[in-house]
Amino acid sequence: MFHFYEAELIAAHRYKHRLYLKPTTKIPTPKKEAPMTQAAPQSTHFWQGNEGCAEGAIAAGCRFFAGYPITPATEIAEHLAKRLPQVGGIAIQMEDEIASLGAVIGASWAGAKAMTATSGPGFSLMQENIGYAFMTETPCVIVNIQRAGPSTGQATKCGQGDVMQTRWGTHGDHAMIALSPNSVQEMYNLTIRAFNLAERYRTPVVLLADEIIAHMREEITTPQLKEIEIVDRKKPKRTEKTFFGSQDIPPMPAVGEGYNIPVTGSTHNETGHRYTADPIVHRKLVERLVGKIERNADQLIEYEGYNIDECEAGIISYGCTSRAIYETVELAKKEHIKTGFIRLKTIWPFPDRVIQRMAQNTKALFVAEMNLKQLFYEVKRAVEGTVSVFPINKIGGGEMITPGELLSEIVRRTRNLD
Amino acid sequence: MTEKFSARKYLRYIKLPFCQGCGGLTVMNCFLRAVHELSHKDLSTFVFCSGIGCASWIPSPYFKADSIHTTHGRSIPVATGVKLVQPNLNVVVFGGDGDLAGIGLSHLIHAARRNLNITAIMVNNMIYGMTGGQVAPTTPLGAETTTTPYGNSEYPLDATRLVVAAGASYAARWTTAHHTRLKEGMKKALKTKGFAFIEAVSQCPTAFGRRVGLKTAADMLRWFKENSVSIEEAEKMAEDKLMRKIVVGEFIHREFPTFTDTVYEVMREARNSA
Numbered sequence: 001m002f003h004f005y006e007a008e009l010i011a012a013h014r015y016k017h018r019l020y021l022k023p024t025t026k027i028p029t030p031k032k033e034a035p036m037t038q039a040a041p042q043s044t045h046f047w048q049g050n051e052g053c054a055e056g057a058i059a060a061g062c063r064f065f066a067g068y069p070i071t072p073a074t075e076i077a078e079h080l081a082k083r084l085p086q087v088g089g090i091a092i093q094m095e096d097e098i099a100s101l102g103a104v105i106g107a108s109w110a111g112a113k114a115m116t117a118t119s120g121p122g123f124s125l126m127q128e129n130i131g132y133a134f135m136t137e138t139p140c141v142i143v144n145i146q147r148a149g150p151s152t153g154q155a156t157k158c159g160q161g162d163v164m165q166t167r168w169g170t171h172g173d174h175a176m177i178a179l180s181p182n183s184v185q186e187m188y189n190l191t192i193r194a195f196n197l198a199e200r201y202r203t204p205v206v207l208l209a210d211e212i213i214a215h216m217r218e219e220i221t222t223p224q225l226k227e228i229e230i231v232d233r234k235k236p237k238r239t240e241k242t243f244f245g246s247q248d249i250p251p252m253p254a255v256g257e258g259y260n261i262p263v264t265g266s267t268h269n270e271t272g273h274r275y276t277a278d279p280i281v282h283r284k285l286v287e288r289l290v291g292k293i294e295r296n297a298d299q300l301i302e303y304e305g306y307n308i309d310e311c312e313a314g315i316i317s318y319g320c321t322s323r324a325i326y327e328t329v330e331l332a333k334k335e336h337i338k339t340g341f342i343r344l345k346t347i348w349p350f351p352d353r354v355i356q357r358m359a360q361n362t363k364a365l366f367v368a369e370m371n372l373k374q375l376f377y378e379v380k381r382a383v384e385g386t387v388s389v390f391p392i393n394k395i396g397g398g399e400m401i402t403p404g405e406l407l408s409e410i411v412r413r414t415r416n417l418d
Numbered sequence: 419m420t421e422k423f424s425a426r427k428y429l430r431y432i433k434l435p436f437c438q439g440c441g442g443l444t445v446m447n448c449f450l451r452a453v454h455e456l457s458h459k460d461l462s463t464f465v466f467c468s469g470i471g472c473a474s475w476i477p478s479p480y481f482k483a484d485s486i487h488t489t490h491g492r493s494i495p496v497a498t499g500v501k502l503v504q505p506n507l508n509v510v511v512f513g514g515d516g517d518l519a520g521i522g523l524s525h526l527i528h529a530a531r532r533n534l535n536i537t538a539i540m541v542n543n544m545i546y547g548m549t550g551g552q553v554a555p556t557t558p559l560g561a562e563t564t565t566t567p568y569g570n571s572e573y574p575l576d577a578t579r580l581v582v583a584a585g586a587s588y589a590a591r592w593t594t595a596h597h598t599r600l601k602e603g604m605k606k607a608l609k610t611k612g613f614a615f616i617e618a619v620s621q622c623p624t625a626f627g628r629r630v631g632l633k634t635a636a637d638m639l640r641w642f643k644e645n646s647v648s649i650e651e652a653e654k655m656a657e658d659k660l661m662r663k664i665v666v667g668e669f670i671h672r673e674f675p676t677f678t679d680t681v682y683e684v685m686r687e688a689r690n691s692a
């Protein structure tokens with residue numbers, strides 16, 4: 001068995017290449033793709049959302065990917081398996097999603113920008129290690145391409161049912177950063193932003209996309225690499241000794257650099273040493289970890305807004321569902337209803353303030369999402385009863401909420417309010 | 419190797435967490451001796467990954483080194499990420515039998531299958547020690563534990579043979595009663611290019627020994643000695659005679675391209691063809 005194994009190992013991929021070189025076979029000219037290692041000129045492509053995400057990761061400096069196949073996220077792994085080695089990176093398939101995020105965490109401590117990609121079932125398996133990455137302040141990006149759950153649900157159909165899991169999925173007190181793209185362009189842009197936020201705040205960041213955005217194809221423009229803002233984690237000075245406190249966002253050494261860092265998911269003091277009985281140490285640590293995200297909410301929150309300060313009906317939406325709001329606004333105009341919207345690009349931390357701003361001058365807010373009222377309650381919490389909030393929901397079969405459906409709900413509710 | 423051995427140079431000055439007579443201390447001592455005899459002045463070229471459990475405390479935070487104390491059972495995936503990104507570091511995993519052969523078993527098998535070039539040291543105390551003595555996948559048939567009050571109705575797992583079958587480069591099992599051979603095994607494991615596995619059968623008088631009539635560490639060590647048989651002897655013995663025995667020795671030692679070898683080879687080829 002061993003001889004076979006060895007021969008196989010040595011010959012495996014060489015053999016594959018030699019096959020192409022058989023005289024009868026025409027040698028395929030490799031497709032020239034702009035190598036992302038050099039600054040590629042600004043260019044336009046017709047990409048799938050998952051491709052946009054994978055290329056965004058490479059542009060952001062991601063050099064390690066570990067994943068496990070799952071619809072509808074698999075294309076990210078497939079694309080990175082091809083592209084990462086070309087730019088000196090590593091893409092591996094692990095035995096499950098727990099191991100995938102584990103390897104990403106190890107790679108991050110070894111100094112690499114690292115990412116994994118999955119969907120609901122895998123995201124559920126990752127929850128324990130997401131908490132670990134949060135507690136140990138390990139920058140990493142977790143892409144969740146949402147599909148219709150719970151459980152295996154409708155595996156190939158779109159859903160937006162992981163919004164609250166993203167916020168609260170792992171146990172214990174914590175804060176999360178989650179970004180929500182609504183186009184292929186944003187799959188690219190927000191993946192870069194996810195890496196930048198992970199590196200800047202030393203925390204895991206979730207790119208919370210959905211099947212529709214991940215699988216559709218659109219035109220996308222990639223800027224010149226030198227025009228992209230890239231953030232790298234703060235490295236310690238030689239004399240520094242505290243990598244787990246004393247500043248809001250401490251510097252992060254890598255293993256092998258001589259700092260002798262003890263990394264642990266147990267409660268630890270500023271030098272990383274575990275303190276599992278002292279109430280003050282726990283309070284200080286967890287409050288800092290939550291606080292560094294909550295206090296920076298203004299920097300983290302991004303949204304697209306329209307008529308926020310004066311509209312009769314305000315729509316709040318995100319991801320694939322939010323693609324219907326533009327037409328809804330036009331349709332409502334014809335019905336003489338002035339409509340505005342907030343399209344969330346950052347879901348967590350939740351943008352309370354802009355929602356409250358919209359609530360001041362509107363009759364009603366509408367929360368449209370492909371789940372059974374997940375962000376709806378969050379909006380209700382934010383507006384504190386100052387305005388009526390109505391849910392617009394649809395699940396199953398990957399069917400989107402149409403502009404017509406949005407409109408009829410808006411018409412019905414706003415007219416009733418008169 | 420003229421310098422006298424002192425574990426102190428590798429350790430932080432923190433009180434160790436182990437019970438009196440715990441085999442974890444022997445494993446720690448054997449490992450540091452192995453490191454010393456391989457002429458490592460310090461642990462600066464090492465990264466330690468461990469999970470959750472008493473055995474996982476051996477390196478972290480007590481070793482003066484980089485250590486990543488992961489979630490329960492996930493030390494090997496984390497070690498995989500570290501090793502792939504920094505292939506020149508010596509990555510060593512410590513864990514209990516529950517950690518590596520229970521909750522984390524699939525990672526152990528796959529690391530062996532990939533021939534991931536790390537050393538994994540499994541401290542097999544045949545019990546879940548840290549949580550107070552529940553049945554483990556390595557607990558002998560019939561043994562009383564807190565969750566098998568009428569005796570264990572499951573057969574124990576032979577983790578060493580399992581990693582051999584999965585493709586490990588090096589695998590050996592010794593007990594804490596064989597500390598010289600355990601240390602020599604660790605030296606070989608550390609020098610092995612591919613996946614190296616050491617199973618250290620170890621005494622846990624607190625959570626296991628006292629429940630099976632072996633009250634002290636000395637009783638347990640005597641039990642290990644009396645019941646250990648070498649691989650060669652075991653081959654000549656009938657299956658039923660082996661029931662209560664601990665087969666010790668070197669199960670495999672072979673070298674072939676490692677996971678980082680092939681991953682980096684793929685990377686070189688991809689870069690050249692890009």
Ligand SMILES: Cc1ncc(C[n+]2csc(CCOP(=O)(O)OP(=O)(O)O)c2C)c(N)n1
Nearest residue numbers: 470471472473490514515516517546547548
């Ligand atoms: C996911 C998860 N489940 C359960 C536990 C509780 N737990 C902590 S240590 C341990 C068992 C450790 O046993 P073993 O790995 O054999 O190590 P030992 O303490 O015996 O050295 C368990 C079950 C945990 N920490 N995490």
Ligand code: SF4
Nearest residue numbers: 436437440472547622
């Ligand atoms: S409980 Fe057992 S394994 Fe844990 S420290 Fe005590 S003797 Fe060692």
